[in-house]
Amino acid sequence: MEKKPLIVLTGPTAAGKTGLSIELAKRINGAIISADSMQVYRHMDIGSAKITREEMDGIPHYLIDVLEPYEEFSVHLFKQMAEKALEEIYANGMIPIIVGGTGFYIQALLYDIQFTDTDIDTGYRKMMEKSANDHGPEWLHDRLKEVDPEAAEQIHANNVKRVIRALEYFHQTGQKISEHNTEERQRTSPYLHLYFVLNRNRAELYRRIDLRVDMMLENGLLDEVKRLKEMGYTRDMVAMKGLGYKEILDYLGGEITLDEAVYRIKRDTRHFAKRQLTWFRRERDVTWVELDGRSFDEVLDKMLFLLRNQGIIA
Numbered sequence: 001m002e003k004k005p006l007i008v009l010t011g012p013t014a015a016g017k018t019g020l021s022i023e024l025a026k027r028i029n030g031a032i033i034s035a036d037s038m039q040v041y042r043h044m045d046i047g048s049a050k051i052t053r054e055e056m057d058g059i060p061h062y063l064i065d066v067l068e069p070y071e072e073f074s075v076h077l078f079k080q081m082a083e084k085a086l087e088e089i090y091a092n093g094m095i096p097i098i099v100g101g102t103g104f105y106i107q108a109l110l111y112d113i114q115f116t117d118t119d120i121d122t123g124y125r126k127m128m129e130k131s132a133n134d135h136g137p138e139w140l141h142d143r144l145k146e147v148d149p150e151a152a153e154q155i156h157a158n159n160v161k162r163v164i165r166a167l168e169y170f171h172q173t174g175q176k177i178s179e180h181n182t183e184e185r186q187r188t189s190p191y192l193h194l195y196f197v198l199n200r201n202r203a204e205l206y207r208r209i210d211l212r213v214d215m216m217l218e219n220g221l222l223d224e225v226k227r228l229k230e231m232g233y234t235r236d237m238v239a240m241k242g243l244g245y246k247e248i249l250d251y252l253g254g255e256i257t258l259d260e261a262v263y264r265i266k267r268d269t270r271h272f273a274k275r276q277l278t279w280f281r282r283e284r285d286v287t288w289v290e291l292d293g294r295s296f297d298e299v300l301d302k303m304l305f306l307l308r309n310q311g312i313i314a
Contacts, residue, residue, distance in 0.1 A: 004090055005312045006191035007097045008106055010035070010280065011198030012273035014208040016291055018051050020198065021099040022059055023300055028313050031060040031089045033082050035100030035109070038242045040078075041069050043231065046216050046224045047244035060094070069228065069239035072161075078105045079113075095313065103279040110195070111187045124171055128164045143167060150178035156275070158241060194287060194310055196303060197280045201292050209269045213244070213262065221248060243269055 007030070009021050021032055034040070038048035042065045045052075050064065062085035067073055082098070082105075089096045098106055107113065132140045141157035144166055151166045169177040200208070225248040233240055235249050244265050251261040280286060287306060289299060307313045 003190060003192040004086075005095050006086075006110070006189075006193040007095065007307065007312065008110060008193060008195040009097055009099045009198070010101055010103065010106060010196070011289075012200075012205060012276040013049075013101050013269060014205060014212050014273065015198040015200055016208075017099055017101070017198060018049075018055060020296065020299065021097055022055065022057055023296060024303060025059040025097055026057070027300065027304060028307070029094050030097045031085075031092070031094045032062065032097050032099050033085050033089075034061060034063040035078070035082075035098050035102050035105045036063075037073060037078075037102050037105070038239070039064050039100070040067050040073050041065070041071075041239050042067065043228060044069060044224070044239060044242070044245070046219050046221045047242065047248075049212060049216070060089075060092075062089075069231075069233045070237055072238050074161075075105055075108050078102075079108045082109050101276050103276060103283065106195075107283065110189050110191065110193060112190050113181075113187065124168055125164060128167055129160075132160050132164070137163070140164070140167075148176040148178050151176060151181075154178065154279070156272075158246075161238065192310070192312055194303075194307055194312055195283065195285055196289050197283075197286045198289050198291055199277070200290075204292060205273060206270050209273060210266050213266050213269065216244060217262065222252075225249060225252060243272060 007024070007028075009017055009024065011017055024030060025032055034051075036048070038044060039050045040063055041048065044050070051061065063078070063081055066081070086096050098109065100106070128140065131143075137157045137160050140160065140163050141152060141155075144155070144163050145152040147170045148166060152163075155162045155166060157163065166177040169175070169180070173180075221244060225245055228240070228245070229249070229252065235241065235246060240246065240249065247256075247261040247264045247268075250256045251258050256264075289303065291299060304313070
């Protein structure tokens, strides 16, 4: 069966994915599927740096504003929704572009990864959730380090749900989830694809991150988080643990000053960007696109040349 075309455009947060993806979509009759774990939520626009209607410039976008903040979003759900979006895009005679920084989501879709179907051990899960509440997420993360250091390196301590899932998988099967995922990664992609990773000089990337956080505050991040609180969304919801949201909640709760909250958002976003880059370096068949000192047109021309070369576009 002939493979269908698929383009991935990813990179660390604040690298410049949004603007470039729109221009690329315009040139190739593309539609965009968001691979972002926060932009999927309604009412969370500023803190997630969500693309606006104006910025979309008429390009169809999928998986943006489709869930309420109390709903949980997972890689399984992403894959399900993205595959449905792909069908629609192909039916419309367009080329799908996966845009976003969540490498795990991209990998799952690109290589059609089948997830573990081990039964949920409710008792064990509840015990782990209680441990996380009693001792804190770092304590739980340390348990994962003991049994599966590689998974612990890939999963942030604050992502309690994924930490528990990894521990649960080891508890049930005796196999490390990192080993299972490595096996799954050896799969070949069912798509004719190019996987672009945007990159910038580290100092420039960090400058852009700091600037973006300042702009979020200027654009009303405080009011957005206050509004979410008034709507009844609490810090124990996965969405509210997102970067920028949990720190502002701490400030609103009187736990830290606004300056401290801003400092933490910038610091943790830089750490997040670093982890994203580490992930992309481990991926197979990626095409790195250096953005420093190059115009949009130069970058786009290079990408279009490679896409034609691979037979992804005519």
